[in-house]
Amino acid sequence: MLVFDNVSKVYPNGIKGLQNINLTINAGEFVAIIGLSGAGKSTLLRSINRLESITTGEIMVNNRSITNAGKKELRKIRREIGLISQQFNLVKRSTVQKNVLSGRLGYYGTLKSILGLFTKADYQRTIDALESVDLLDKLHTRSDELSGGQQQRVLIARALVQQAPIILADEPVASLDPITSQKIMMDLKRINEELNKTILINLHSIPLARKFSTRIIALKAGEVVFDGRPELLTSERLERIYAKTIFDEVKGIAYEN
Numbered sequence: 001m002l003v004f005d006n007v008s009k010v011y012p013n014g015i016k017g018l019q020n021i022n023l024t025i026n027a028g029e030f031v032a033i034i035g036l037s038g039a040g041k042s043t044l045l046r047s048i049n050r051l052e053s054i055t056t057g058e059i060m061v062n063n064r065s066i067t068n069a070g071k072k073e074l075r076k077i078r079r080e081i082g083l084i085s086q087q088f089n090l091v092k093r094s095t096v097q098k099n100v101l102s103g104r105l106g107y108y109g110t111l112k113s114i115l116g117l118f119t120k121a122d123y124q125r126t127i128d129a130l131e132s133v134d135l136l137d138k139l140h141t142r143s144d145e146l147s148g149g150q151q152q153r154v155l156i157a158r159a160l161v162q163q164a165p166i167i168l169a170d171e172p173v174a175s176l177d178p179i180t181s182q183k184i185m186m187d188l189k190r191i192n193e194e195l196n197k198t199i200l201i202n203l204h205s206i207p208l209a210r211k212f213s214t215r216i217i218a219l220k221a222g223e224v225v226f227d228g229r230p231e232l233l234t235s236e237r238l239e240r241i242y243a244k245t246i247f248d249e250v251k252g253i254a255y256e257n
């Protein structure tokens with residue numbers, strides 16, 4: 001479903017966001033991407049739908065190169081990738097219904113999009129999606145009247161009406177309390193299992209990554225330093241991904257001084 005072939009990303013300031021990434025993600029996987037802040041998690045996720053361009057290598061989505069896709073092809077491929085991200089948030093002053101419907105925009109030309117000409121089927125999909133995340137009662141509510149957790153669920157509903165087989169979630173539970181975080185993760189797990197969506201999620205929480213994912217990929221300085229089933233992520237390995245880095249940094253500062 002997703003293939004990273006020797007992908008590297010160097011930012012204009014010289015920072016290596018990604019280094020020699022080789023990954024194959026299969027349909028139906030629930031992948032948690034972990035690592036320290038600055039490890040490259042967002043860069044990895046955003047490179048999948050080309051919100052971030054890569055410097056070398058190639059990314060394939062369902063056997064098509066998103067790296068080399070022209071404008072029209074890019075639009076088509078992006079339809080297949082839902083994004084749940086705090087940066088690409090809801091239009092706060094619009095209703096929940098409008099925000100979820102906007103998941104259909106990738107299927108329409110510019111004019112139809114501007115006019116907001118949605119079909120009956122689109123409205124029905126919106127209702128179904130909101131029902132599946134238990135938010136149908138908020139259909140006509142303004143999005144800025146919702147709690148953080150409810151807003152994340154609207155984003156999930158939007159990804160569902162988009163009917164994308166791949167869903168990328170960039171720290172969707174970062175600013176939520178533990179109970180709400182669990183609920184959001186359970187929603188994602190359910191759509192992963194029931195609708196066979198392939199899910200890639202950036203997470204700060206190791207316990208959540210362990211509990212919900214089928215595969216954990218750990219990044220450190222833009223490189224994959226662990227890739228495997230959650231139960232293989234031993235405390236020793238975790239130390240290498242997290243603590244040792246901090247230790248090295250502290251040591252570095254000590255030496256510099």
Ligand code: ADP
Pocket residue numbers: 011012013015016017035036037038039040041042043044
């Ligand atoms: P994470 O999501 O794991 O916190 P990021 O992917 O955001 O990591 O960042 C990876 C590295 O790339 C970091 O060192 C970060 O400072 C750098 N970086 C991210 N975005 C940019 C940018 N637009 N310009 C320059 N450097 C960037």
